[in-house]
Amino acid sequence: xxxxxxxxxxxxxxxxxxxxxxxxxxxxxxxxxxxxxxxxxxxxxxxxxxxxxxxxxxxxxxxxxxxxxxxxxxxxxxxxxxxxxxxxxxxxxxxxxxxxxxxxxxxxxxxxxx
Amino acid sequence: xxxxxxxxxxxxxxxxxxxxxxxxxxxxxxxxxxxxxxxxxxxxxxxxxxxxxxxxxxxxxxxxxxxxxxxxxxxxxxxxxxxxxxxxxxxxxxxxxxxxxxxxxxxxxxx
Numbered sequence: 595x596x597x598x599x600x601x602x603x604x605x606x607x608x609x610x611x612x613x614x615x616x617x618x619x620x621x622x623x624x625x626x627x628x629x630x631x632x633x634x635x636x637x638x639x640x641x642x643x644x645x646x647x648x649x650x651x652x653x654x655x656x657x658x659x660x661x662x663x664x665x666x667x668x669x670x671x672x673x674x675x676x677x678x679x680x681x682x683x684x685x686x687x688x689x690x691x692x693x694x695x696x697x698x699x700x701x702x703x704x705x706x707x708x
Numbered sequence: 709x710x711x712x713x714x715x716x717x718x719x720x721x722x723x724x725x726x727x728x729x730x731x732x733x734x735x736x737x738x739x740x741x742x743x744x745x746x747x748x749x750x751x752x753x754x755x756x757x758x759x760x761x762x763x764x765x766x767x768x769x770x771x772x773x774x775x776x777x778x779x780x781x782x783x784x785x786x787x788x789x790x791x792x793x794x795x796x797x798x799x800x801x802x803x804x805x806x807x808x809x810x811x812x813x814x815x816x817x818x819x
Binding site for chain 1: 741743748750796802803806807809811
C-alpha cells in the first residue's frame with residue numbers, strides 16, 4: 595500500500611503566482627480531505643469530498659482557493675493568486691468510509707510564498 | 709481556529725516515565741481520535757473512540773472517551789525515545805468524519 599501520495603513535497607513561489615497541490619488517495623478510499631497546518635492555527639480542515647463530490651468547503655479561506663476531484667484517484671488544491679499568508683503545510687487525507695473511523699494522511703506539501 | 713483545548717502544550721519526560729494528556733471541548737462529540745505526528749510527516753492515527761466511557765489500548769498507549777462526551781485522555785506508559793513527537797486529539801459530531809483538531813501536545817523524551 596503506497597499510502598496517500600502528495601506532490602510536490604516542497605513548493606516555493608512568489609506572491610501572485612498560481613500554485614497547484616496534488617493528491618493521490620489510497621485506492622478504494624471514497625473520502626478525501628484537505629487540511630492546512632500552521633503554527634498559529636494548527637490543523638484546519640479546508641474541504642472534503644465523498645465519492646468525488648465536494649461535501650463541505652466551508653473551511654476554504656477565500657475565493658483564491660479552489661479544489662477539484664475529477665476522479666477517485668486524484669485531487670488538486672489550487673491557490674490563485676498566492677499570498678505570503680498562504681505559507682503552510684497542506685495535507686491531503688483519505689478514508690474508506692467517510693472519515694468517521696479516522697483517515698490516513700499524506701506526508702504533506704510545505705508551501706512557502708515569498 | 710482551535711475549538712478543542714488540548715493540554716499540556718508540551719512535556720519533557722525521562723525515558724521510562726508515563727505520559728498523560730487530555731482534550732476538552734465545549735461541544736459533545738460522537739467520536740474522538742488520537743494522532744501522532746513526526747517531524748516532516750503527516751499525522752498517524754493511534755486510537756479511535758466511539759462510545760462515552762470507552763477505554764481502548766494500542767500497545768503502551770491507552771485512551772479514554774470521557775463520560776461527559778466533552779473530553780478524552782491519552783496515556784503513554786513506560787515512554788521510549790521513539791515516543792517523541794506531537795500528539796493531537798480530534799473530535800467529531802459529523803457522520804461524514806469532519807474533525808476538529810486540538811493544538812497538539814509536544815512530547816520530548818530524554819534518556
